[in-house]
Amino acid sequence: MSIDITGVTKRFGDFVALDDVNVSIPTGQLTALLGPSGGGKSTLLRIIAGLDSADTGSIRIEGTDATSLPPQKRNVGFVFQHYAVFKHMSVAKNVAFGLEIRKRPKHEVTQRVEELLGLVHLSQFAHRMPNQLSGGQRQRMALARALAVEPTVLLLDEPFGALDAKVRKELRDWLRRLHDEVHVTTVFVTHDQEEALEVADEIVVINEGRVEQIGSPEQLYDEPANDFVMSFLGEVTTLDGRIVRPHDIEVELAPVPGAVEGTVTRVLRVGFEVKLTVATAGGDVTVAMTRTHLRGLGADEGSRVWLYAAKGAVTVAGTAVKETAVAG
Amino acid sequence: MVEVSTPTKWALRLVAVGYVFFLVAWPTGLLATRTFEGGVSNLVETLADPDVQSALALTGRVALLAVVINLLFGVTISLLLVRYEFPGKRALSALIDLPLSVSPVVVGLSLVLVYNSRDGWFGPSLSDAGVDVIFHTPGLVMATTFVALPLVIREIVPVLTEIGDDQEQAARSLGANARQTFWRITLPSIKWAVVYGVVLATARSVGEFGAVKVVSNNISGQTQTATLMVEEKYQNFAQDQAYAIAFLLVLVSIACLVIVAVLRPSSEK
Ligand SMILES: Nc1ncnc2c1ncn2[C@@H]1O[C@H](COP(=O)(O)OP(=O)(O)OP(=O)(O)O)[C@@H](O)[C@H]1O
Numbered sequence: 272m273s274i275d276i277t278g279v280t281k282r283f284g285d286f287v288a289l290d291d292v293n294v295s296i297p298t299g300q301l302t303a304l305l306g307p308s309g310g311g312k313s314t315l316l317r318i319i320a321g322l323d324s325a326d327t328g329s330i331r332i333e334g335t336d337a338t339s340l341p342p343q344k345r346n347v348g349f350v351f352q353h354y355a356v357f358k359h360m361s362v363a364k365n366v367a368f369g370l371e372i373r374k375r376p377k378h379e380v381t382q383r384v385e386e387l388l389g390l391v392h393l394s395q396f397a398h399r400m401p402n403q404l405s406g407g408q409r410q411r412m413a414l415a416r417a418l419a420v421e422p423t424v425l426l427l428d429e430p431f432g433a434l435d436a437k438v439r440k441e442l443r444d445w446l447r448r449l450h451d452e453v454h455v456t457t458v459f460v461t462h463d464q465e466e467a468l469e470v471a472d473e474i475v476v477i478n479e480g481r482v483e484q485i486g487s488p489e490q491l492y493d494e495p496a497n498d499f500v501m502s503f504l505g506e507v508t509t510l511d512g513r514i515v516r517p518h519d520i521e522v523e524l525a526p527v528p529g530a531v532e533g534t535v536t537r538v539l540r541v542g543f544e545v546k547l548t549v550a551t552a553g554g555d556v557t558v559a560m561t562r563t564h565l566r567g568l569g570a571d572e573g574s575r576v577w578l579y580a581a582k583g584a585v586t587v588a589g590t591a592v593k594e595t596a597v598a599g
Numbered sequence: 600m601v602e603v604s605t606p607t608k609w610a611l612r613l614v615a616v617g618y619v620f621f622l623v624a625w626p627t628g629l630l631a632t633r634t635f636e637g638g639v640s641n642l643v644e645t646l647a648d649p650d651v652q653s654a655l656a657l658t659g660r661v662a663l664l665a666v667v668i669n670l671l672f673g674v675t676i677s678l679l680l681v682r683y684e685f686p687g688k689r690a691l692s693a694l695i696d697l698p699l700s701v702s703p704v705v706v707g708l709s710l711v712l713v714y715n716s717r718d719g720w721f722g723p724s725l726s727d728a729g730v731d732v733i734f735h736t737p738g739l740v741m742a743t744t745f746v747a748l749p750l751v752i753r754e755i756v757p758v759l760t761e762i763g764d765d766q767e768q769a770a771r772s773l774g775a776n777a778r779q780t781f782w783r784i785t786l787p788s789i790k791w792a793v794v795y796g797v798v799l800a801t802a803r804s805v806g807e808f809g810a811v812k813v814v815s816n817n818i819s820g821q822t823q824t825a826t827l828m829v830e831e832k833y834q835n836f837a838q839d840q841a842y843a844i845a846f847l848l849v850l851v852s853i854a855c856l857v858i859v860a861v862l863r864p865s866s867e868k
Pocket residue numbers: 283286288306307308309310311312313314315462
């Protein structure tokens with residue numbers, strides 16, 4: 272294991288930001304810390320980097336106890352949510368910073384900087400100042416700067432958080448490819464479940480300072496440990512006291528044993544998909560299906576329908592948080 | 600922007616220009632006129648006087664020391680105020696503004712109370728150790744430093760606050776220790792604020808009168824600074840010399856302002 276976090280607790284005054292967190296992050300993989308805003312993701316990342324210190328617990332990086340090491344001795348690369356570029360230095364100087372601190376020979380620095388700028392597609396911008404770059408370019412520069420010192424682990428705090436959706440998606444794919452090239456153990460923070468599912472080898476779900484589940488994207492999606500993980504990784508609805516994904520609900524126009532009876536109150540067409548709202552005795556249920564499926568079924572507003580979870584669908588006991596919030 | 604009618608605009612301009620003219624430009628202009636009434640000879644003769652030379656040199660020395668001290672402490676205290684949490688921080692921050700709100704004469708008097716060599720708090724023991732403060736150069740430096748203290752700090756603090764500590768943290772994570780982070784990241788980011796603060800502090804130190812007057816025994820050639828000499832010459836009816844020295848002091852201030860004006864835009868690049 273590359274990073275071992277054992278029993279880490281962090282308080283800010285009375286507020287518990289991290290509560291006995293235990294995580295092991297595998298070597299050479301791309302791990303996502305996923306969770307809602309304020310869950311403690313950045314705090315955990317900063318503690319790994321040594322930018323904050325834990326109240327209790329220990330951090331080991333590549334087998335060495337790093338708990339009391341200052342950040343400059345941990346050999347981690349950190350990419351900040353808001354880039355934290357050195358505003359008074361050119362792009363090349365920014366990237367060279369870590370190497371110059373380590374007093375590497377000049378020609379080696381120049382060569383390495385060129386190499387890295389090529390890697391992040393910024394070669395032609397080497398002599399610009401950071402304020403002459405776009406947000407995405409600045410972020411790539413920050414990444415090159417962190418990679419320059421050949422860190423044992425690379426930590427990225429919402430690396431694409433401040434960018435627009437399209438650039439985000441491009442950079443996300445690019446990060447995945449970059450990681451496949453460079454193979455440095457990487458941990459990135461995100462609150463976007465799609466980003467985590469698409470890019471990460473492994474996901475750590477963090478909520479209110481606690482780790483809810485650790486696993487591969489498939490494991491989290493197919494075997495969510497609890498209602499929180501299930502609700503956080505995609506849309507859910509409550510059917511008969513269990514939470515289910517809306518597209519995992521089967522709809523029949525005739526009674527089926529064990530099915531829940533209800534009335535279609537709303538039909539919403541969004542692109543290829545249709546969302547039905549069905550009023551049942553246990554509250555409103557959202558059902559998703561393709562337009563073709565709905566046409567074949569022949570249901571419409573006012574229809575009586577019978578709902579049940581499809582065979583093999585993942586369900587978890589509980590109530591979908593978002594729906595109860597809307598209902599009352 | 601609020602739309603202002605043209606006549607109002609002109610009236611406002613006239614008031615502003617008139618205000619500055621009658622209060623600042625005209626009097627200083629007259630100073631120059633008086634200095635050069637008989638050509639440059641007045642200035643040349645005044646400058647040839649060894650007492651005048653020694654007063655100017657003393658002012659230069661005192662101002663230089665005061666500015667260097669304020670530079671070192673100013674940067675340190677600013678970092679302390681912005682980057683660290685400690686009990687009494689707000690009190691310290693308020694205390695730093697004290698020299699701006701207290702009359703310089705009071706500053707001088709309080710220094711005399713603490714450091715005079717007869718019954719001051721530290722004075723006698725310092726005097727025994729061979730360091731005389733009041734009526735000697737150290738006293739002049741202390742009084743000047745005290746008066747100019749907030750100028751550097753008040754320039755740096757807002758800039759430090761605005762840049763935040765992101766870049767410093769990034770430098771730490773890239774392997775820089777505290778010293779390297781300061782020299783390579785923090786200082787370059789605040790350098791214009793530092794320069795501006797130093798220029799203001801210089802102007803203030805060169806021109807200080809009240810506090811210095813109290814701690815100096817005004818012996819020309821020893822503890823008489825340029826401003827003190829202006830007063831003395833003026834009261835002894837050596838007005839031409841008073842004007843000449845005053846003119847030199849104005850030149851220093853104008854030089855400072857020009858430096859600031861030249862530097863400021865380049866900091867916005
Ligand atoms: N320096 C601090 N002082 C006090 N509270 C803090 C501090 N830093 C973080 N917190 C609190 O700790 C909690 C976790 O913060 P953290 O920044 O780790 O959240 P996050 O999961 O990164 O959220 P986001 O996705 O919004 O960035 C938040 O409730 C935050 O208010």
